Amino acid sequence: MPKSNHRLSAIGQKIKKGFQAVGRFLFVRTEHAHSERFEKVVDVLNRYAVLFHIALSLSIVFVVELISRRSVLSALNFIRIHPLAYLYNSFIVFASLMLVFLFRRRGFFRVLITSFWVLLGIINGCILSNRVTPFTYTDLKCVSDLLSMTNTNYFTAQQATAVVFGFVIFILLMVALFIKGPRYQGKKHPVAYPLSVLAVLFIGIPAATSAATNTHIVDTYFYNIAQGYEDNGFIYSFSSSVVNRGMSKPETYSKETIDTIENQVNTQVAKTKSSKPNIICILLESFVDPEELTYLKTNKDPISFYHYLEDNYTSGYLTVPVVGAGTANTEFEILTGMSMQYFGTGEYPYKTILKQTDCESIASDLSKIGYGTHVVHNNGGNFYSRANAFSMMGFDTFTSKECMNITEFTPNGNWAEDAILVNETIKALDATEGSDFVYTITVGTHGDYPKQPILDNPEFVVTGANSEESANQWTYFVNQAHKTDLFIQNLVTELDKRDEDTIVVMFGDHLPTMGLTNEDTVPGDIYKTKYQTWNNMGLEKQDADLYAYQLLASVTDSVGIHEGTIWKYHQNELANNEAKLDRDAYLNGLENLQYDLLYGDRFAYNGEDLYPATEIVMGIDEVVIEKAQRFEISNALMLTGSSFTPWTRVYVNDSRVDSVLVDGKHMRISLDDVEDGDVIQMKVLGSSNSVFRVSNEFVYDDPTVEDTETTEE
Template identity: 60%
Template sequence: MSTKFRKFNFKKLNFPRKKDDAQQTNTAKKQISPERQKRIDFLNKYSLLFHLLLSCGLVFVIEWISRRSLVSACGFVGGHTLAYFYNAFLVFASLTLVYLFRRRAFFRLIISSVWFLLGVTNGVILSNRVTPFAFTDFKMVSDLLAMTNTHYFTITQAILVVAGLGLFVLFLVVFFIKGPKYQGKIHYIVAPVSVLIILFAGVPTITTAAQKTHVVASYFSNIAQGYENYGFVYSFSSSVIDRGMKKPHNYNKETIDAIEDKVNSQKQTTSIADNEKPNVICILLESFCDPSEIKFLHTNKDPIPTFHKLEKEYTSGYLTVPVVGAGTANTEFEVLSGMSIKYFGTGEYPYKTILKDTDCESVAADLTKIGYSTHAVHNNGGNFYSRVNAFSKMGFNSFTSKELMNIQSYTPNGSWATDDILVNETIKTLDSTPNQPDFTYTITVSSHGDYPKDPVIANPEFKVSGTSNEAQTNQYTYYVNQLHQVDNFIADLTAELSKRNEKTIVVMFGDHLPTMGLQDSDMKSGDIYKTKYITWNNFGLPKQDADLKAYQLLANTTNTLGIHEGTILNYHQTQMNSSDYEKGLENLQYDLLYGKRFAYNGKDLYPATNIVMGIDDVTVSNAKKSIDGSQVIIEGKNFTKWSRVYINGTKVDTDFSSDKLLTISSSGIKPGDKIVVNQLGSSNTIFRSSNEYKYSGK
């Protein structure tokens, strides 16, 4: 910080008043009680000291809320004192903005409230997941709204939040009208310059110094631990500023060419014949954790016998994932792209940022190059995590989301579709391309949180012990019983695949541990960022156990199969044991997503696909009036709960009866009108449309 800045007299922010200002002040004072005016004058005189105390208090309250523990908040102040004061400095710097306005009290309230509400949001989020609140979560609002009327996010909670914010806005309006105004002179040069110096010189200078002295860190290998050690205000602020990937210091064409030359000198050629290429099925097991890995948890019998059987008989191991308790899309991104999340900004979701507009090479795109048809299957919303867009950018040919499934069964808490439907939906993708090998990526959902603290399963088959209280017992009881249902899905799918006369390999992995507050010390692996993966195949691959990172998983699988395709896959297959492996991956990843694509010679080798939603055609075969004439019955095939009838392009209220029958009111349709059934995702996104049917009126 410059000497001039340190010597600057901040009292100039309250610049002396002229005579007319004094006259205006005296008029205003007549309307205010002497006691109140005395307090206002005192706060104006010592406003900087007041801001300092307010900043320290706000940071402490925010940490108390975020940690949901007064003791933990005190521990942060005592154990990370310099980080605490640095967080307070950031709040203090933001409060200097009030000196630009005459309604200082109002803007002081606004700024303080923003920080407070962000802290409250973080506390609420941490009560449901391990990953704290980051700027990228604002891009997830549409996904959150899509989850209303679930135990994860109820419509009642949404109403309370909206009502609370509405009352607060009303209070702000009243305070703006009735609140005090600063009556002194605002110096229109000194005040803005001083604020600019603090925000654009002071904050960066002190931040750099704090990072260099390790008061705070510039990169969080563990985002939850980062927030814990360095405070919410700094951590959230860094997630606002630090987005995307930073350009590696040695990134240039020569660096990428050197990496590619090294890979090309060591890579093998795909050796598998076209008629021998196996189907590759990759399955994300939502929040899946082997209960026997949790030290304190005991079950009356094994809830996942199929998983353990496959673990013993086929290739398996620990999988290091980038998230805990939430953030499925980031583990998914690593597995499919072979890229690492750690090179991105704090709390970022590439699906919601860079992949919004940029295509991305993935295992799906790589396998397409050698004749595979590629599919995604998920019994949750297609727009969740912007998956439709992301899968298109990653080169998938089709995506069957819940909107294209005839889902009838839900988990005991009513939040999620059960995974049994995924057996048939996965098999459909293989049947849809009889003359091609398939890569199918299937995502389960039934073991997803929230895990009820009250009992919801009558006479559960699997019981737990070793938990610390009744609420935790209920949560783990629910969880292990849901794990058993996932295990049944694994058993049913592998049984169906074993009946087929097609070579097939299945790779299954847990995307993260459940939201249960687990610590490293609770896990036999000693690391809450480690889940497990298992495999199955029907053509005699040898068991070759290995512990892997999520972004290495499919490179390892394809290497075993003799498939050596793609920029990132080949890099992992040839360079995993090299000394500069991580640096090379960072450069290559930056080049493909943010750089000049030197690895592609500047070309777009993996353009986005025109992804098709679902496998089955939705068809309308007939439309007729009901017996009493009040309704029109629409007959056809492959209707779901997300089917909506459109008359001449306008959506009408639709009742779902079965996968072959829909009904609408007869009042809004007349002979000659055109009927189309659309499968709708959130925000009325049309995923798939039926044929056009002309209504006869009979």
């Protein structure tokens, strides 16, 4: 055998022995594995376990707050300003540590429980580094969405790999600790220990929580979720997001309450005649008017058309339920007229109640009077479970990015440019004969906003930012905002060409993730964005500041449309706003209606399901295969047709084959993947390979194969 082979064999043996040694050290339990000093420490910890748990709980909460706030001073300030909230958070951790008394491997379970809380804090710190809103239980329901969005502002493929690697190492160390770690050798009390644990978990926690909430040591509802986490502590706040989901039944909820609200609204809302105009509602992702920021200046106006609309058509401030992230919750308020304040901490109704219950919305109400209802969005159809949610809300069609032939992306490479939405919105209007409601969602001004300059000679330059990195971020943002402004202008220009009454309303879903504070904004409130309108009907300019859940009630009221349970309720409030109605009574009525429609007996519908989910159609255009052409030299089969997109996949006899998109009308596959008589079909796929659209079945006729019947003749 050559010497090199001997050398390699020897190296291989050494590596093998090394792994075996590590394995024995970590995973093979031996007698007298621990030193006498170590055993004494373990004995002390067991003897004074409760005191040790108190100290450990206080330490865990401090570490979690330190990680979440990313500042020692901020963590210490939390303890100084909210000492009782700090102690209550510590009691939650202490209660969880009581579980170790049920096992002999107490050290293992202490490390496991400690790691659990610290890991949650690390996740929260990472999330807060990318957005303003903290980590909640409902975020876990978005994991599948995020996994389909690598190399975006949420996380990179490298970061995902590092997380997986770190998790594997942690699991291996925990397995080693389980095997090699100390075991409690004292007498276990079969009754006393379990009873003590149960008493703390099921009596102590509820009693402490009731006392803490009744004395306002901690809050039961966070209007500002970010501030709520700051004031109440991460561990209580996250735990609240786990147990406090859905809506609680209002104390005043009853059939009589709902009947009274309905009778009052039906009596007071005017029944003016409507021209049933087209209604275009546009969500402007992370959009803020640069002039609304107190410290920022631009060399020239990047959103001049937006300001033209503000000067000439109805506009105002819009109070939204989120900041920095959580688009789906502003969207939920806009489309349903319902308020997020009655849901659990950090909840996304799209991910919870709308998974199982249909929901009256502006789409279902306008459908009742003959409207076609459509959604257009240049991002994934499954993100935030939108395809399901829009079905539950009664939309007819949903054109997501998978149904668009997107070729232009933002400079950061993460998102589609908004220009494509002009044609897609017009296409939705053309899909039906009558009036339409089109909900268009932009994405061009979405983060991540690069801290390094990536634009060559940007047209719009900012000054006033507090750092070079911030200036780069705002320069990127305002140049993208200019593109959004062009999209709005081009869409309005196309709408103005049509001989159809039309009203457009556009709004910012939340402020961008730039660390903005109330003092940084002109209205002094980071939960206020702006909305603008346009119409070709000569409607009077009537500026008003609104809540997100009131916006479409105001728009439909302005054109004489009075449909829908909650919309009429809001219209009644808006019509009587000058009378300064009791806002508490107004919100109590909204809470009762909202609970009735989503969780209650649907007294407003006489117990019936008046707005069932629709069989939503993904996209407007049919995907069609028209012909196939062989190219022997390149061993390719060119498929010609229409409505091909980057998310269109080719199937031969129902088995997926590799394909290359040439353009919207041509797709190429290998000749090796198809034979004479095979059935070729195309499918438009969303995330997790969900099928959004299916083409016709095209039977391949290979011209090189001789026709047997013709030969026999």
